[in-house]
Amino acid sequence: MKSLRTLFFTFCCLVLCGNRANANYVSDTVVSPVKKVEKKPRNVIFILTDDHRYDYMGFTGKVPWLETPNMDKLASEGAYLPNAFVTTSLCSPSRASILTGQFSHSHTIVDNQAPDPGNLVYFPQYLEKAGYQTSFFGKWHMGDHGDEPQPGFTHWESFPGQGVYYNPTLNINGKRVAYKDSTYITDLLTEHAVDWLDNRDKDKPFFMYLSHKAVHAAFKPAKRHKGKYKGKRIDLPSTYDQTKTGEYRDLNWPQWVADQRVSWHGVDYMYHGNDGIYDKVVDYCETLLGVDESVGTIMEYLKKEGLDESTLVIYMGDNGFSWGEHGLIDKRHFYEESVKVPLLVRCPELFEGGKKPEQMVQNIDIGPTILAEAGVKQPDNMPGVSFIPILTGDTNAPSRKEVFYEYYWEYDFPMTPTVFGMRTDQYKYIKYQGIWDRNELYDLQNDPDEMYNLIADPDKQEIAKEMSTAIYDWLESTNGMQIPLKRTIKYSTGDFKHKNEF
Template sequence: MKKNQILLMGMAAMAATSYASDKKETKQKPMNILFIMSDDHSFQTISAYDQRYIETPNIDRISNEGALFTNSFVANSISGPSRACMLTGKHSHKNGFIDNAHKFDGSQQTFPKLLQKVGYQTAIVGKWHLTSEPTGFNYWNILIGQGDYYNPYFIDNGVKKQIHGYATNIVTDLAIDWLGEKRDKDKPFCLLLHHKAPHRTWMPDTCDLGAFDNVKFPLPENFYDKYEGRVAASQQEMSIFKDMDLVYDLKMADKENEIHTKTGLEGWGREMYNRLDSAQKAKWDAYYDPIIKDFKEKKLSGRELAEWKYQRYMHDYLSVIRSVDRNIGRVLDYLKKEGLLENTLVVYTSDQGFYMGEHGWFDKRFMYEESFRTPLLMRYPKAIKKDVKIPQMVQNIDYAPTFLDLAGVKVPSDIQGVSLLPLLKGEKKKDWRKSLYYHFYEYPAEHAVKRHYGVRTERYKLIHFYNDIDKWELYDLKKDPSEMNNLYGKKGYEKITAELRKELVKLQKQYDDPIESQLKK
């Protein structure tokens, strides 16, 4: 009996030692990183943020099982520069990619390179849009330029290949294939899964055509904005009514070639249609031909035409979102099936926000809320309690230091963003930033949005449009969330204007962007 007791005690001790060892090993196991990003996905069209337009159960699942950042913003609201900010953790003037006419310097420090140094396998699939070839990745398979929705060409680690199918499905397939077949499973991974969708021209997958045909979306209250007191806003070229092309954007490429436009984009619209194969065209025609026929018969003009274009835009855009959400569900299910979900930080964001008819617009670029603000959802199973709302102001320069911090890498001093891990862990940060800096450079260029920079606090926003213009705008976001009433120069706002000017100069010094002092010379 005594021998048996001794034997049992020994076995228990061994089991306890083994369990402690396993627990220690699990605790020390590096977290994987899955960074999912779409292009031009507005926060308004994610049901975790806004339930007016669409249900996105799979994207919502990330925040339902993690955290939703309710005040997430970009540093420069345009695709290439925004991506450069994320990769480097630095504002545009520091990473050198200020607009899409520039070329990203791939020799510079990026978070994938720093993760590689500590043993991470890194990969990017989908949209790159930084002109130079990716560096810092063990594997890359990227769309060429903006990429096509149907039967797109990819560059697979330097080799050009066409892949048949729909871009969102293909990018997801490539991601799952790398996770399952191509990576070294003995190493932690960092995978950038970057969709083309829902970038212009919002071409839905054939299975999603007509998904919103029974829905009539209410016009935004400021759809017919007259831009009083906002000169730069009045001179843009991103109006749904005036600048959205019937053929290129709204798929009115009629077989009779009777619909013509003056934007210069008509030919591209017909070319995109011609990329479809015969089976894809059959489904496409079955849906769009009746719409084209009805449009011709109605001969719309004025407000009727503007509102028709808005509805078509919303239907196509939201149909594209359905595919994005469905494919995110595929990836999450794969991670769960393979036992990877609980050891992976899952991030979903967009490279910037987007206008869904607010101010009568589509596109982005302005520092106004709809394009400046962006979705950000994170699932971090080791720290976040479920369904957490994080209200602090965060910016896309914060992603790089967050990923490095998660991996236990010391964040280099020249990175301008800050790690979001303390917020994810629920730590109270009294010294968290109280303001954000923004700078947009791409003018003159498509959509004619003037160059501008500005500062945003919790309540106020100050913007300076410069270069070929010298105009200031001030908004009280509490009283005027739609930014319709420019308060700059109005009586009673002298004190807040002076405070914001001071804060703006402080941020420009902090980020070493001394444009304010340069403009005074």
């Protein structure tokens, strides 16, 4: 196997060489003059879902009874990238990484409360500067931000925080509009998105960002889908029972994983309720059906208008989701089902359909990919790369040989420690900070379920050392060698209030 130190050097040369020493984020909110490259601007639609794990789609066969015909069609006519990862498996940090093209420690929105520091530039701002008409529909949820319009979007519709599934209130370009009569959020956002497409300026290229609340807990399907999968069951994962039986000790798993089994994010006390995992999965899958129909509605509009061949459509999740693996649910950890996300891409003008490339991509690649297709030069402070060459078969284009991961301990969810990690095609190394416990090393080729922790294996010590060193090298080269702290104030009532400082 090629030296991990060599792999990291390649990563730095291909991805980070353009970064300035202090260019973690743009110094102010003024967008620099856009440098165009010789390319016709392409229309782009980016669809983002919440907590949708990478393999919960009909065509993957993971859940035999799950039907997602529109996602299946998107994959067959385009591409499914099975090795798509986020840099942090949590709503706000991941969304910030998508919009800024930066790691969490760079944009500093490290959890769901951390505020926008006020000096970030989002990639749609560059599109708007280049003459695009841009729009945003749905969940923003960037730290403690509300529903107010954000820079880079000529049309804006959003709601504060997680929002609600039924009868939402939308901030539409600064004016709040309340919806009643059992209005379902997925349907409403889709309807408004199509209306905007239909009434846009036909002489300008467009970028639309459709950001669904679904399928975030507490899962609530559209009324037409409620009960469709009642009584259905999934096959429990191979690592479901180990923390319950104590076998995790023989497998060298960390103690914190076993302790979390009876917590908010554990299978024996899911969200502090007594509902079984099967019922929760059914609610999740039924909620996903509305998203699949939304995809179909968008694609039908493009076809009707003759835009389906030339428009780049990207479907992605903001983070993955565990359904019992290692006795856990939800996200945050660096196990595959938490860090992997669905990534579907379609554009017949660019590449033929039916592709399933194995190369690794990350959410920090979304901005560079869209900017490249818009003919806009990628800013130096974005360490990602366009993944279109992977789909067009350009073997000379840079590709990622490893992905890095970070998650910072949250006061509200103290069960999961601070995590740093690295993954190659063969190995995954997970390093914990601030907890007296063991780290983890998995051979993904021979142990895809991440059952056998090899951190104590004498034959794997050099690999563990090299990967640990590479993580520190990555953090140091991207100004990430500090952990952002958050001030917490406890009141006499027992309530907690958070003030984020960086």
